[in-house]
Amino acid sequence: MKNIYRNFLYVTLLLSIFGACACKNPANKYSSPKGYDFSKPDKFNMPSSLLEISGIAFHNGNSDTVYSIQDEDGKLFRQKWDVKKQQNMKFGPKGDYEDLAIFQEMVFVLKSNGSLYSFPFSETVKEESDQVKERKHLVPKAEYESLYADPESNKIYILCKNCPVDKKTNALSGYVFDYKKEADSLTGPVPFKINLNHIKALDNKLKASLRPSALTRNPATKEWFILSSVNKLLLVADSNWKITAAHRLNSSIFNQPEGIAFDKDLNLYISNEGDELNDGNIIKFRYLPTVKK
Template sequence: MKKLYLFFLCISVLASAFFAYSCRNPSGKYSNPKGYDFTKPDKFNMPSSLQEISGIAFYKANSDTVYSVQDEDGKLYRQGWDVKKQSNMKFAPKGDFEDVAFLHEMVFVLKSNGDIYSFPVTEVVKKESNLVKLHKQVVPHGEYEGLFADQETNKIYVLCKKCGIDKKTKALSGYVFDYKSGTDSLVAAGAFKMDLNQIKALNSELKASLSPSALTRNPKTNEWYVLSSTNKLLLVADSNWKIKETHRLNSSMFNQPEGIAFDKDLNLYISNEGDEVIDGNILKFKYLVTEKK
C-alpha cells in the first residue's frame, strides 16, 4: 500500500510539473530568435492613453526615450523607459496609425491606408506641428502596418498587411522608397515579395499566410524581423526576404503584438495593444551574447 501511495505521489508531482511547463510552453511550440529569451522580458505597462499602442521606435537607437503611436489618435508619444507619464505632439487628425520610424532627423508615421506623414525631429517637443507633410497614395490601395527606415541607404520600406495584388497568391508585397530630404519627398525605388510558402516549409503546422503588424531589421545580422499579431508569429528573413525562421508567440505574454524595434545594444522590443483586462505594454528582451570572444 505504501509503495502504491509513493507511486501515485510521484505521478502527481511529475504531472504537476509537466502541467506547469505546458502552460508556459505547451508542446514546446514557442521559440525565439538566437540571442533572445522570450520567456524573460522586462515589462513596461502603458498608461491608458496608450492602451492601443501600435508602432514603436527609438531616435538614433537610444532606448532612454520610447516613441510610439496608437491606433486612433494622430499623435506621436514619447516617454522615458518605465515612466508612465507621456508627452505627445499632434501631427494629424484622428485616424488609424500603425508604425513609426526615424530617418536621421526626420520622423515618419504610417497610416493603415498606406499614407505616410513626415516631420522634423525638432517638432516632437511641440504640442502640434505645422511642418508635417502628408505623402498620399505612394503605395497601391491596401492595408499596411509595417514601416522601416534604413539609415545607411536613406530608404523607406513599407510592407503590406492585406493588399489586392496578393489576394490570389501565397506572397506578401512590399515597397521601397528613396527619401529626398531637399524636397521632403518619397521616390519609388522598387518593390519586393515574401514567399509565404516558405512558412509551411519551415513548420508544417503553420499556414502559408501572414498578416504583418510590424517590421524592423536586426542591425547586427541585417535580417528582417516581421511581426504578426493576427498569426501570433515572428518571422526572420534574410536580406533578400527569404524566410529563414518562424517563431510562434505565446498569447499569454504577447496579447496583441503591434510594434517591434531594436536599440543600439541589440535589445529587442515588442509592443502589445491592451484590452479590457490587460494593459498595453512594451516587452524588452535583452540581447544575450552567445558568441565566444
C-alpha cells in the same frame, strides 16, 4: 506497509499524468530568435492614453526615450523607459495610425491606408506641428501596418497586411522608396515579394500566410524581423527577404504585438496593444550574444 505501497502507487500515477500533460504542452512550443530569450521579458506598462499602442521607434537608436503612436489619435508620444508619464505632439486628425520610423532627423508615420505623415524630428518637443506633410496614394489601395526606414540606404519600406494582389497566392507584397533629405522627397515605389511557402517549410504546423503588423531590421545582422499580431508570429528573413526562422509567440506574454524596434545596443522591443483586462505595454528583451535558439 500496504498503505505506504498504495500511496507510492498514487504518487507514481500522478507524476505520470503530469508528465503526459507536459509532453502534450512542450516547453519548446515557443522559441526565440538567436541572441534573445523571449521567456524573460522586461515589461513596461503604458498609461491609459497608450492602451492601443501600435508603432514604436528610437531616435538614433537611443533607448533613453521611447517614441510611440497609438491607433486612433494623430499624436506622437514620448516618455522615458519605465516612466508612465508621457508627453505628446499632435501631427494629424483622428485616424488609424499603425507604424512609426525615425531617421534622417525626420519622423514618418504610416496610416493603414498607406498614407505617410512626416515632419522634422525637432518638432517633437512641441504640442502641435505646422510642418507636417501628408503623402497620399504612394502604394496600391490596400491595408498596411508595417514601416521601416533604413538610415544606411536612405530607403523606406512598407509591407502589405492585406493586399488584393496577394489573394490566392503564397506571397506578400512590399514596396521600397528612396528618400532624399535635401528635397524631402520620396521616389518609387519599387515592389518586391516575400515567398510565404518558406514558413510552412520551417514549421509544417504553420500556414503559408501572414498579416504583418510591424517591421524592423537587426542593425548587426541586417536580418528582417517581421511581426504578426494576427498570426502570433515573429519571422526572421535574410537581406533578400528569404524567411529563415519562424517563432511562435506566447499569448500570455504577447497580448497583441503591434510594434517592434531595436536600440543601438541590439536590445529588442515589442509593443502590445491592451484590452479590457490588460494595459498596453512595451516588452524589452536584452541582447544576449551567448543565447542560441
